[in-house]
Amino acid sequence: MTTTEIPQPGFGTSGHEGETCTESVIEALETGYRHVDTAQMYDNEREVGRALADADVDREDVFLATKVHPSNLASDDVLETTEESLERLGVDQVDLLYVHWPMNAYDPEETLPAFDEVRDRGWTRHVGVSNFTVDLLEEAVDVLESPIAAHQVELHPRLQQDELVSVGLEHDIETVAYCPIAQGDVTAVETLQEIADDHDTTPVQIALAWHYDRDGVVPIPKATGDHVRENYAALEIDLTAGERERIADLDRGERLIDPDEAAWNR
Template sequence: MRNLTSRHGLDMPQLGLGTWPMKGEECTLAVRQALELGYRHIDTAPAYENEAAVGEALRQSDVPRESIHLTTKVWWDKLQPAAMRQSLEDSLRALGTEQVDLFMIHWPTKDWDLPRSIEALVALRDEGKARCIGVANFPLGLLRRVAEELEAPLSAIQVEYHVLLDQRGLLDYARSKGLALTAYTPLARGQAAEQAAIRKIAEKHGVLPSQVALKWLLDQDGVAAIPKASSRANQQANRDALKVQLDDEDRALIAALPKDRRVVSPDFAPAWDA
């Protein structure tokens, strides 16, 4: 499995384990099992209410902490500097680590002091509490403002991205700025595998539809993916997606799929075309 490298020191395995909505013992078991299978990229957040469970898995695992890329985030109601600092300190305590590898603003919010929030984010990186920083769920206009106007040393952006949602604008911009793009909900909560075109490609290659959808993402430069999987079989299937070889005919079929099927858009989400 290859790692994505980007500006400001990011070195992140391309395939990771998403942990939402797992909690408690289910989450601990899933993370420990994933590490046993060779995963080295774990994604969590305070909003998932599972950081302590992830931390327990890290303690139980034989894999050294320095070999694991760990991402966590700060929720949109804690973007004031003091609250952001407290959020990260709480996360570090729950995870049982002195530093996370990537700390992200989970969602933008309305009527906030964006420069102060970004300044606080950068300060936490400079203090060594986070090796790298990034943002999640930022539309292109807001990402552009953070990267260009505020000159924030971002390493990554995390957004919903899959075969049914076009993110070319964000991806092109991320590449131009040397940022990695992490795709969450990479299987569109099961909708990707239900597409006739995806099933046709899977049958042709003798693989699972989910593996086709995942490999389409992983074949793209600068893109990581964090599918949630709790069972050993699904975790292994996602790792095995790396072996799938898609051809130009497959990619043409995928390109013809609808690209407007966003499945995560809560009422506090930003205007996606902003």
């Protein structure tokens, strides 16, 4: 069990824009989500901040995460752009600040101490990393003075990331799963449909229930409209040991997000 209390589930905002973004985050918060994930790269921090201000939920009850853009990972840029993120979000502090991708301006000896500095200044409660390999994660553990609260990676039934999840647990690092329903592709997985039929639910909800059941994993599905509540309702689904084994057998190592510059391609 990891030590940082990151609320389950999170609400992802990648791809959300404008008023739809604000409305969806408000809907999520008023449904019960208490963890909202954004990033400089998403260009929607201002809209997320508006939702935090307008939702009928106290700011201190929301675990807010954002990420520093790969081009902003030089030491001075980390500090400058984090301050700009706080301004856009309308907050004095985020709960979690990530290195978004270890590429472009990323240099562990320069970048990671800047994240320590951000934490020392009180601009974030915790620091995290995203899209790291096992080797890069171990290196970050060694370089950072701050504990790593979370490692965010693509993770779904076709890409289960068992090694990264295990290494995370060894270091008390929560694994935060983006693309947890494989951008909707889980609906085409026969095994998930069969399990869903047995529970009178959907393959999406079964995939999320599987995430919710994994030790040290917090998925951050993004959604609009009715799907916001449907994803949250998957918390109520109890999978059997046999069903979890059937889902474990679906792992194919299939990535949906795979830029050439990603650490695992170098």
